[in-house]
Amino acid sequence: MKITAKTIAEQLGLSIATVDRALNNRGKVSPKTLKKVLEKAEELNYKPNMSASLLSRKKQILIAIVFPVYPEYFWKEIEIGIMKTYKDLRDFGFEIDIIRTKKFDIEEQVKVVQDIINSGDYDGLVLSANDAAPLMQVINAGIESGFPIYTFNNDSPLSKRISYVGADYQDSGRLAGELLERFTHNSKKFALITDKMNTFQMQQKVLGFIDYLTQCNGMESIRPLKISNTELSNLIMELKQDIEQVDGIYVATGALAEVAREIEKMKLSKKPILIGHDMNKEIHHYLLNDVITATICQDPVYQGALAVRKAFDHLMLEEPIKVVEDIVKLEIVTKGNVKYYIHD
Template identity: 55%
Template sequence: MAFVYPEYPQYFWKEVERGIKHSLEDIQDYGFNVQLFKIPDNIYKQIEVVNEIIDSNKYDGLVICPKDGNKLEKIINDNVEKGFPIYTFNNDSPSSKRLSYVGADYFDSGSLAGDLLEKMTNRSKKFAIITDELDTSQMIQKRKGFESYLKSINYRHQFQHMKIDHNNIENTLYELKDNFSELDGIYVACGALSEVANLLKSIDTKCRPILVGHDMSQEIYNYLQSEVVTATICQDPVFQGSLAVRIPFNHLMLEQPVKNAEHIVKLEIVTKANAKYYLH
């Protein structure tokens, strides 16, 4: 079984790999083998690697975190129709014929972030959302969820949408820095929470916006303890990695049908008080 996923952010994928390893330890006697392909965060490179994996005829299936589900849809459909099983995790290609998806509901993720910012601010509520430069399905869904929540509470200010290039994060964020002190809350929808926090720490606490983002790392933990990051939304990457192995194992080795097309992981709000339970 081939697993294809991005390198960025490294701290997140290390946790996913822990989950993959845990499941493999439990089923190693069955002869179920996994090869991991970590690739640059580039859809065209991902397509190239996927085609090489399929054309090699060395693998009985593919588990993939699609960089862009739309661009991979035809490849997924064509090969599933030929009998080559493909499963998605963390990111999805929902319109494709993939056999299952393991991961978060990113619309709900964005909505939850909006809920947190609204409840944690008590001023005029000028918000911003920071996403990756590329409009991947994950970024689009998080933004839609965020917008939807703000509309539901009759949010009357136009929030700012800021995009960053994660290959050039420092320079991109530096260009945006002057806008941060004018905001009441920032939602980092991409994997740059610690980088944004690093810029915000120099702003006086009286002017510093509430900062909410995703996932956990040592740096994010430290920023939670110093109250630069107010809250982060976790999605259990270890469990995602573990289940992403279990589903194709049960399907291919135990010949169990895939009963659920989607396995949505729960979203967990992490603050300074409970952050220690999420740091591995």
């Protein structure tokens, strides 16, 4: 039987209103009555109705959620998770404001974060940091002023941020190295395609990838092939000679589909094993057509949902942060299971 305030009121011969005031520390209740109600609640293992409590308090919270524009397909999935959780929580006075920033414009994102903190309009910030070090100072300044900041997907681990939801990117890089080794079987030469913007996330992927290769006999990587999202097609074609000499390629950037498209155009006599990250319709297409061998996914919908939920629990329910780093699982997607990872 569910124990309610009415149950306690009936057993003590009190009004429901009196019991409600005692349980929620609201209004005048004599110390003697308060003691009786709390003891009976403990005896009956009473669990408060959090929804009713929140609604009765009429508490209002507004948080800003800041993340980049690119790659659009990935952040669209993140936003699906954010909105899914928000729809469950908005009736309790919990509001969100989504703000998008350019992918690698660090100065713009620092300014956006500073403006959010200084505005006085928000009660907290959930942030996907474009890079770790440049944002550390502004995050720390916000935290020290009493402004809660939580990170997701892209972390600033040396900052004083309250919590992080996202992948372990060194593990991502190691997993990519393991996949290349297993798909090529023997001693092989690999290419590592990175972004010209050497962000913290990129550094972690590269560290993990190189770490795995150094532990394996007969595996080597040619110099990192650095690309940018502007004029990507021309850059890939310029790297054709490098690509022709390798057995496998790890695309550590968010440009897996673009790299696959250019490799397909090369009409190579021997297709390299191609490994990268995330999922969209183009990646789905190239997996089915054996241009991409495998991609590593990190459940962006879940990341978005959990990041919002953690901020709600901490700010609205005033619950302490028990897990500072919620590391999401990495999932390997190949031609055989890709149908489960594409959404309309």
